[in-house]
Each structure stands twice: as C-alpha cells, then as structure tokens.
Amino acid sequence: MGTFAFFILSHSLISSLTYIKFCFAFNKITSNQSISDGQILVSSGQRFELGFFSPGNNKNRYLGIWYKNAPHIAVWVANRNSPITDSSGVLTITNNATLVLHNRMKSPIWSSNTSRVAESPFVQLLDTGNLVIMDKTRRSTESYIWQSFDFPSDTRLPDMKIGKESDDDLERYLVSWKSADDPSPGAFTYRIDDNHGLPQLVILGGSAKTYRTGPWNGIQFSSFTRFINLAYSPVFVYNKDNSYYVYEPYNYTAFTRLTLNQSGFLQRYRLNERSNEWSLLYTLPKDQCDSYRQCGANGICRIQKAPVCECLNGFTPKLQEDWQMQDWSSGCMRRTALDCQSEEGFLKVEKVKLPDLLDQFWLNKSMSLRECKAECLKNCSCVAYANSNISEGGSGCLMWFGDLIDIREFTGEGNDYDIYIRLAASELESIHNSNKKNKLVIILVVSSLSGLLIMGMVLWCGIWKKRIKRKGEDWELPLVDFSTIVTATNNFSLANMLGEGGFGPVYKANLSNGQEIAVKRLSRNSRQGLEEFKNEVTLIAKLQHRNLVRLLGCCIQKEERMLIYEYMSNKSLDYFIFDQDRSALLPWGKRFNIFMGIARGLLYLHQDSRLRIIHRDLKTSNILLDSEMNPKISDFGLARNFESDQIYAKTRRVIGTHGYMSPEYVVHGKFSMKSDVFSFGVLLLEIVSGRRNRGFFHSKHNHNLLGHAWILWHEDKGLELMDACLKDSCVESSQVLRCIQVGLLCVQKLSEDRPPMSSVVSMLGNEGSTIPQPKQPGFFTESSSTDDEVESKDIGSHTNDTATITMLEPR
Structure with missing residues (x-):
C-alpha cells in the first residue's frame, strides 16, 4: 500500500x-x-x-x-x-x-x-x-x-528527550500503538540513528527504515526547517557521552504533542484553545519523497515534478519497464562506467537530503571541501562527496563508495546541503551542452514576458499603496514598512522572540534610531488573529492613558499583519507575582501602586475615554510592567466598544481566561463593565496574596482563592491572605485589609452588587472612605485542587488529597 x-x-x-x-x-x-x-x-x-x-x-x-x-x-x-x-x-x-x-x-x-x-x-x-x-x-x-x-509510549511532549544521556544506559524512543483500540507496542518506532557520526531521526517499521530526517547540520535536521514551531526551540546534544534531541518550550501554556500513530506516521498537533480541538500541524513522512528509498538506488525524488522520481544525471533506470509503471524500487545505474584512467569530474546537485550512510562511506570532520574533492578523485571507488557540516560554513568531508540511497530535492530555504556526483568526462560534456540549450530557451521566454510583468507590477503596487494609505488614515495609526520590521527583529530571530499568544508570536525589535519596540505578528495558523488585529487597531489607536500600553503603529503587507507597541522591559505581572524568588522584588508599596494603576486604566476605559471599552480579558499576563514597574493594560483583542447608554451585551461565544471571568459571563454570556470589575477583583486578591485564583487549594477546604479570602475575612483573619514574602516587611495592615475588602466587593456573585471603577479608585485611594461589607463571591463552591508543582511557591496550607x-x- x-x-x-x-x-x-x-x-x-x-x-x-x-x-x-x-x-x-x-x-x-x-x-x-x-x-x-x-x-x-x-x-x-x-x-x-x-x-x-x-x-x-x-x-x-x-x-x-x-x-x-x-x-x-x-x-x-x-x-x-x-x-x-x-x-x-x-x-x-x-x-x-x-x-x-x-x-x-x-x-x-x-x-x-x-x-x-x-x-x-x-x-x-x-x-x-x-x-x-x-x-x-x-x-x-x-x-x-x-x-x-x-x-515514552507513542507520544512525545515538550521537554521529553529522545535518545541517550551520559548518566544512564536508557535509549528513549517512541513506540506506536498496535491499533487505535490497543496500546500495546506496535510495529513502528521513532528514534535517533547514530548514522556513523552524523545523527539523524528515523522511523522504523520493525528493523527497516520507513523515514529519515537527514543528518543534523548544527542547526536542525536537514528536512525539518519548515516545521520548527516558534513556540519551541529544538536542541540536539551530541558528544561522546550524550546523544539526545529535545524541544525546549518558550511558553509552557501552549499544548502541543508529537504522536507516532499505528500506521507509522509521526504527527505534530497543537491545541486550538478557542475551539478546544487539536489542530494537525504536520505529518511525517509528509509526501512521497519522504518515504525511505522512494526512488531506489541512484535516483532522486522531486516532489514538484510528475512523476516524482528521476535518475540522477549520468544514470538510467535499471528496469525501464518497471519505471514506466511508476515502480522505481529497482533504482538506476550509470550510463557510462567510471574509469580511473580517464578524465573524470563532478556534477553539483544542490539543496538535497544527503544519501543515507550505509556501510560504504568515509568521514573526516576537519577537511575542507576542496581537500575533500581531491581525496575523492584519488580513490577510484569514491562516487560522491559533500560537506558534512554546513552549520555556519563549517568544514568536514563525507564520501560515498557505493549506491546513493534516499536522495530528495528540497525547494525551501535552509536545506542547503549540496552533493557532488562523480561522472565520466563524456557525461559531463553532454550535460553541459544540454544546459546551454535550455538556458537559451529560458532567456528568450523570460525576456518576452518581463516587460508585461513589470508593467503589471507597477500598476498593482500603485493600487495597493493607495489602499494601505487609506486604511492607515482610517485607523489614525502610522504604517511601518515590512522591511523595517524585518531588520529591527533580525529577520524574526528566535533570540528576539518574547513569547506567543493566540494572535501569534511577539518579538523585541530595535529601530535604527535606537528605539526599542515590541512587534506582535499575526500567525498564519491563527484562526482568531485577524479579528483580534482589527479589534486592537480600531480600539487602542484611539486610546491614550499612562496605564494603557501604547500602540505605535502597524504593518500591512500582502498576508503580513503586525502591531507595533512600546517595549515593556519588565515583562508581565505574572512573571513576578507568582514566582517565589521574583515576588520579593514587589514589596507592598509597589504592589499597591500596580493595582492603583490598573484601576485608573480601567476607569479610563469605562468612563473617561472617547470610547467606552470593555476589556474582557483582564489578567496578570495582560498587565505589562515598564522599567519603573508601572503597570500598563495590554491585549485588547477581545475588547468590545459600548455605546454611552449601553449597560451590557450578550454573546454565544464566551471567550476569556478561566479564573478571571465573571459568573454571568461564563453561564449566560453576558458581559459589561461589571465583568471587568470582577476580573480586577481577582487581580487585586492575586496581587495581595501572590497566589493564582485558578488551581488554588487549602488543607481545610476546596474553595478557590476568592472563597479562601471570603472565609478569612469573615473569621477576621484577612491579613493571613497576604503573600508570605511581605509578612516580615513594614506593611500598613489597615491598607492591606482595605485592599482585600475592595477586592471582595469586586468579585461579588451578583453584578449589580459590584462597585463601578470610579468607586473602586476612590475606596482604594482614600483611607477615610466608608467601605461596605462584601457579599458572597462568585463561584463560592468547593472544587478540585492539587498540590503545587515542585518549582512553584511553597505554601504551607496546601494539601495533597482533594x-x-x-x-x-x-x-
């Protein structure tokens, strides 16, 4: 089959x-x-x-x-x-x-x-x-x-290694299920093949290869370039003691997995959080040319041609009848036999997956390519040579002495292995003359079409520029050239990547004038990104407040959509508040300034801006901190514009982050300014306690953080909610209690009981203000919880069994 x-x-x-x-x-x-x-x-x-x-x-x-x-x-x-x-x-x-x-x-x-x-x-x-x-x-x-x-079983997760480590004799590899109903070990494995010093990843059906990546080139495996996910960094460790491959995630919030299925296909999935469905990113083997030995010995597979298999130049099919039936397994043989006594040379074949290293090869990792050619010519049995290390122009000589197995042509960038095939002088002369004729035909065709093409491009570019300019004027936002962004982000280098969300990856960039910016690039795989892009441009461009992140411009070119923000050097609030070590960098005074800043920014959105904006996704990761730890509300992809007399809106598509959404939004899809007030109350209690609402648990009850705060408040133990790292510092207890009380008012179950943001700002900022007693918070029901992670903060009240x-x- x-x-x-x-x-x-x-x-x-x-x-x-x-x-x-x-x-x-x-x-x-x-x-x-x-x-x-x-x-x-x-x-x-x-x-x-x-x-x-x-x-x-x-x-x-x-x-x-x-x-x-x-x-x-x-x-x-x-x-x-x-x-x-x-x-x-x-x-x-x-x-x-x-x-x-x-x-x-x-x-x-x-x-x-x-x-x-x-x-x-x-x-x-x-x-x-x-x-x-x-x-x-x-x-x-x-x-x-x-x-x-x-x-491992059949699935590889981020941080899971494939291969061997120095401190044990274990070989870690995936084994497929026998069938969809039977998880017992199946026929296929996915593992590292040492490949005689040039390691590669392979899929085996029993002991026979069905797929191989090609060798590690110092950056990636040669056929993997198009599949690298910007949320993860591929790391391959290979030395005398170690030989393992691992994906190290930049962002642990994304769900991704690599599964070897029962048919021997390796499939990468990523969870779409909006639809809660697994999206298939790629499958290996990805096409006919990825199947091992698809074109037999001395054949080359070119996926963009039909038929896909050809003999290498200077070779002809062994069994012509089989090739006419598109059975290429017999492979190819030389048209003209090599003769060491006659003049011979090499034909360069560019951008290929190098032939597999079987038993007949030679490797020298220090020899230059010129020396490699000379060495191959001296040996009458050498049929091909290549640079064994293309990483940053590295040296290395690889020579083959038998049939060339499993070569495929690559068309994308990055897969730039070249191989030099040894041919008789007569074959090289024939190929040279044929290429001359083909070039002449191409020149004539191209020259006749180039004039029409240039005229069409000029007209199209003029129309496109007018459209882009008109769109930028409508949005009241500067447009930035794509080339400027490419230069500023070092061609969207992984080293410049700050993180990735539902919209797409975010990069740090440095403009030519020295200004630091953050660039949010719409992912082509994002289903919601285009809607978020339009939403942020139309809303944020018209908002100006010291506690809102500034949108500096946007970039629109062909399929590219990018938003350009001011760069926030201290990342997001969750980076500090939920980390045992970094939380100590936020003493009480800074925390108070942070939620006062958030409150003022939210008040501006609800009341003082030209538009009345409901944010709908207020959470710690969407609060960015500048160099002086001043908070700025970000990510307006889910925000909605309300009319001046509008009280609430309703949606069938409930979108947001669990733990921050209000009860009426989760249950009925109703959102309003009071929905944002609820989210702010959660934020406030999280900042005071240094603990997440979602996943919180306690040894005496199974309530979330809101329920725990409510219980402590009614037992007159409100100060016990305070982050442990603050308890030995000089903290004004009355101010802490006032903040907890305001937080509980904001998270009350009924929206009409929650105060507007104007009252919240007043109650937080004025010691003498009268504050009512809070009612029961939303979601005040006992639910499951778990112990904290090994790396997370050690909270003594946590329990093991819930x-x-x-x-x-x-x-």
Missing part, C-alpha cells in the same frame, strides 16, 4: 478512550497511599491527569496519563503489555521508591523497577505530563528517582 493510502487509513483511525473517574483526585501519593481504578492523579496546574482508562472498544483497563481540560488523548501508558481485565487495578509506591501496579489477585503486573534508595519517596504528576518519583528530602529535577519521560467529580469523556 502506498504512502498516501497509509496516511488516509491512519488519519481515519481516531482513537476513543473511555475514562471513568469517580470522586477522588490527588496531586501526589506517598508510600502509605494508593490509586485505585476510579481515582485520579492531577497535576498542580490542572493540565494532566493519571488514572485508569479503556481505549476505544477495548474493555481492558490501562494506567495512563492524558490531558485534563483538552480533548482527552492518552500521552503515556504504563502497562502496555499487561492489561487489566477488570476495574481492580491499584497503583502503589513501595518504601524502596518503586511504583507497582497490581491486579485483582494482588499480583504485580507492572513496576518502575527503581533501583535508587529514598528516605521518604512520593509520586507526583507534573504539569509537563511527566510522572516522577522523588524524595521529600531532596526536591529538585536532578533528584528524580524515576520519571515516565524516560519510558476531591473532584468528573464524567465520562471520549478520546
């Missing part, structure tokens, strides 16, 4: 998992605890769950890890070879730090086979999807006694 038939088959076999979760959820378990079928382990940020599931129509039970709030896709399975036939499975951790899975007969059917000793071992599911065994006496990533990332109620979910 052909490559595309396999792809269609694999794409149609969408797995369906049945998760049965009852009423208990944990963040970690210790040696005196266990997880039974129906109980789950949840990561602290509510990203992943571990528990028992049945895939598709399979009735057997497996212990696995899956996404919690995204469509439930299993990313790791423990007992792939040993399913449990009923719901009797129990997972425990022994005193010697070994995970053991038992069946109904209490017989161990799977274990972690841990060999290290721990004084007080426990198991925790991290927000990366990594299940780890740690010792309470040593809590660091270097002290993981065991981790599931060392034993409760949640969930339902049947499909994969």
Whole structure:
C-alpha cells in the first residue's frame, strides 16, 4: 500500500478512550497511599491527569496519563503489555521508591523497577505530563528517582528527550500503538540513528527504515526547517557521552504533542484553545519523497515534478519497464562506467537530503571541501562527496563508495546541503551542452514576458499603496514598512522572540534610531488573529492613558499583519507575582501602586475615554510592567466598544481566561463593565496574596482563592491572605485589609452588587472612605485542587488529597 493510502487509513483511525473517574483526585501519593481504578492523579496546574482508562472498544483497563481540560488523548501508558481485565487495578509506591501496579489477585503486573534508595519517596504528576518519583528530602529535577519521560509510549511532549544521556544506559524512543483500540507496542518506532557520526531521526517499521530526517547540520535536521514551531526551540546534544534531541518550550501554556500513530506516521498537533480541538500541524513522512528509498538506488525524488522520481544525471533506470509503471524500487545505474584512467569530474546537485550512510562511506570532520574533492578523485571507488557540516560554513568531508540511497530535492530555504556526483568526462560534456540549450530557451521566454510583468507590477503596487494609505488614515495609526520590521527583529530571530499568544508570536525589535519596540505578528495558523488585529487597531489607536500600553503603529503587507507597541522591559505581572524568588522584588508599596494603576486604566476605559471599552480579558499576563514597574493594560483583542447608554451585551461565544471571568459571563454570556470589575477583583486578591485564583487549594477546604479570602475575612483573619514574602516587611495592615475588602466587593456573585471603577479608585485611594461589607463571591463552591508543582511557591496550607467529580469523556 502506498504512502498516501497509509496516511488516509491512519488519519481515519481516531482513537476513543473511555475514562471513568469517580470522586477522588490527588496531586501526589506517598508510600502509605494508593490509586485505585476510579481515582485520579492531577497535576498542580490542572493540565494532566493519571488514572485508569479503556481505549476505544477495548474493555481492558490501562494506567495512563492524558490531558485534563483538552480533548482527552492518552500521552503515556504504563502497562502496555499487561492489561487489566477488570476495574481492580491499584497503583502503589513501595518504601524502596518503586511504583507497582497490581491486579485483582494482588499480583504485580507492572513496576518502575527503581533501583535508587529514598528516605521518604512520593509520586507526583507534573504539569509537563511527566510522572516522577522523588524524595521529600531532596526536591529538585536532578533528584528524580524515576520519571515516565524516560519510558515514552507513542507520544512525545515538550521537554521529553529522545535518545541517550551520559548518566544512564536508557535509549528513549517512541513506540506506536498496535491499533487505535490497543496500546500495546506496535510495529513502528521513532528514534535517533547514530548514522556513523552524523545523527539523524528515523522511523522504523520493525528493523527497516520507513523515514529519515537527514543528518543534523548544527542547526536542525536537514528536512525539518519548515516545521520548527516558534513556540519551541529544538536542541540536539551530541558528544561522546550524550546523544539526545529535545524541544525546549518558550511558553509552557501552549499544548502541543508529537504522536507516532499505528500506521507509522509521526504527527505534530497543537491545541486550538478557542475551539478546544487539536489542530494537525504536520505529518511525517509528509509526501512521497519522504518515504525511505522512494526512488531506489541512484535516483532522486522531486516532489514538484510528475512523476516524482528521476535518475540522477549520468544514470538510467535499471528496469525501464518497471519505471514506466511508476515502480522505481529497482533504482538506476550509470550510463557510462567510471574509469580511473580517464578524465573524470563532478556534477553539483544542490539543496538535497544527503544519501543515507550505509556501510560504504568515509568521514573526516576537519577537511575542507576542496581537500575533500581531491581525496575523492584519488580513490577510484569514491562516487560522491559533500560537506558534512554546513552549520555556519563549517568544514568536514563525507564520501560515498557505493549506491546513493534516499536522495530528495528540497525547494525551501535552509536545506542547503549540496552533493557532488562523480561522472565520466563524456557525461559531463553532454550535460553541459544540454544546459546551454535550455538556458537559451529560458532567456528568450523570460525576456518576452518581463516587460508585461513589470508593467503589471507597477500598476498593482500603485493600487495597493493607495489602499494601505487609506486604511492607515482610517485607523489614525502610522504604517511601518515590512522591511523595517524585518531588520529591527533580525529577520524574526528566535533570540528576539518574547513569547506567543493566540494572535501569534511577539518579538523585541530595535529601530535604527535606537528605539526599542515590541512587534506582535499575526500567525498564519491563527484562526482568531485577524479579528483580534482589527479589534486592537480600531480600539487602542484611539486610546491614550499612562496605564494603557501604547500602540505605535502597524504593518500591512500582502498576508503580513503586525502591531507595533512600546517595549515593556519588565515583562508581565505574572512573571513576578507568582514566582517565589521574583515576588520579593514587589514589596507592598509597589504592589499597591500596580493595582492603583490598573484601576485608573480601567476607569479610563469605562468612563473617561472617547470610547467606552470593555476589556474582557483582564489578567496578570495582560498587565505589562515598564522599567519603573508601572503597570500598563495590554491585549485588547477581545475588547468590545459600548455605546454611552449601553449597560451590557450578550454573546454565544464566551471567550476569556478561566479564573478571571465573571459568573454571568461564563453561564449566560453576558458581559459589561461589571465583568471587568470582577476580573480586577481577582487581580487585586492575586496581587495581595501572590497566589493564582485558578488551581488554588487549602488543607481545610476546596474553595478557590476568592472563597479562601471570603472565609478569612469573615473569621477576621484577612491579613493571613497576604503573600508570605511581605509578612516580615513594614506593611500598613489597615491598607492591606482595605485592599482585600475592595477586592471582595469586586468579585461579588451578583453584578449589580459590584462597585463601578470610579468607586473602586476612590475606596482604594482614600483611607477615610466608608467601605461596605462584601457579599458572597462568585463561584463560592468547593472544587478540585492539587498540590503545587515542585518549582512553584511553597505554601504551607496546601494539601495533597482533594476531591473532584468528573464524567465520562471520549478520546
């Protein structure tokens, strides 16, 4: 069956998992605890769950890890070879730090086979999807006694390594499922092939290659350029002790996964947060030319031609009848045999995936390309040579002595390996004469068309410039040339990238006059980006306030859409407030100034600007801080303009960030100025406490941060809400309590009970103002929670075991 038939088959076999979760959820378990079928382990940020599931129509039970709030896709399975036939499975951790899975007969059917000793071992599911065994006496990533990332299933997550490390003998690689209903090891693996010193990634069907990337060139694998995601940085470590490949994320909030499916295709997915659906970014092999040995020996695959396979220049098909039937497996042979006694030379073939290194090759990593050519000519068996290291013009000589296997032509930039094929002098002369004739024909055709083309381009550019100029005038916003942005961002270098959101990536840029700016570039894969672009341009361009981020201009050229902002050197508020070390850089005085600035900016949007604006996505990550820690509200992609007499609006498309949205917006789709007031109240309580509302938990109750603040307030213990790093500093307690009280007023359940922003500013800024007692906050119901992550802030009131109620979910 052909490559595309396999792809269609694999794409149609969408797995369906049945998760049965009852009423208990944990963040970690210790040696005196266990997880039974129906109980789950949840990561602290509510990203992943571990528990028992049945895939598709399979009735057997497996212990696995899956996404919690995204469509439930299993990313790791423990007992792939040993399913449990009923719901009797129990997972425990022994005193010697070994995970053991038992069946109904209490017989161990799977274990972690841990060999290290721990004084007080426990198991925790991290927000990366990594299940780890740690010792309470040593809590660091270097002290993981065991981790599931060392034993991948069919899915690779960010920070998961493929290959080997120096401190163990483990080879980490992906193994496909046998079928959509059967997670037992299938026929395909995805791993690193050492490739005789030029490592590459390969997919194997059994022991036979079905796909290879081509060698690592010092920057990326040669066929991977078009697939690099700007949210992640590919890192390959290769030396005498290490050989592993990993994607290091710039932004942990994005959901992405790489899965080797049961048909042997490697597929990269990314979660679209708006639709909560997985979007397929790419598949490998991506086309016919990616299939290993597609054109046989000494053939070259060119995907833009039909048929895709050709013999290399100087070669002819071995079996012409087979090639006429588009069966290219027999490959090609030389038209004119090489003869060392006669004059011979080399034909350069540009931008290809180098032939696979089998048994007949020679590698010298220090030799120049000129020396490599001379060395190949001296050896009568050498049939081709190439530079083995194209990274930054590196030297290196690679020579082949047999058939050239699995060559494909690349058409994109970055895949610039060139190979020099040895040919007889008569063949080189024939090719040279043929090229001369082809060039003459091309020159005649191009010259006759160039005049018409130039005239058309002049007319089109004139019309386009008029349209762009008219659009910029409508928006009252300066337009910046695309070339200026390219230069300022160093051609959108990854080193200049500040982060990535729903709109697309954001880059730091330096203009020629020395001004620093931030450039938000619309992602071509973004479904909501164009709408957000128009929204921000039409709204922010007309707003001016010291606590709103300034929009300096925009860039529109062909498909490119970019917004240009003032650069904020101290990043966003969440970068400081939720980090144990950096939060100490925000003493109480600075925190008070921050939420006063946010309040004034919000008041301007609601009351004092030319337009009445409802932000709809106020959260810590959308509060940027300048060099003096002054706050500026940013990201108006979801904002809406209200008429002067308009009280509220309603939408069927509820968009925003969980933990900050008001009850009436979440439940009924109603939003108003009071929706922003609710979000501000959440912000205020988060700034005071240094804790996130979403994911917060306490040992005595399962309320969120709002509920916890309400309980403390009614117990006259409001100061206990204050961030631990502030408690030893000089803080005016009455001011802290006033801020907590105002925050609770803002998050009251009913919108009509919440104060307008004018009252909020007055109550915060005036010590003598009378402040009413708050009523019950929104979402005052007990919900599930989890322990904090290993790297997060250590909050003594957190607990290990909490409760949640969930339902049947499909994969």
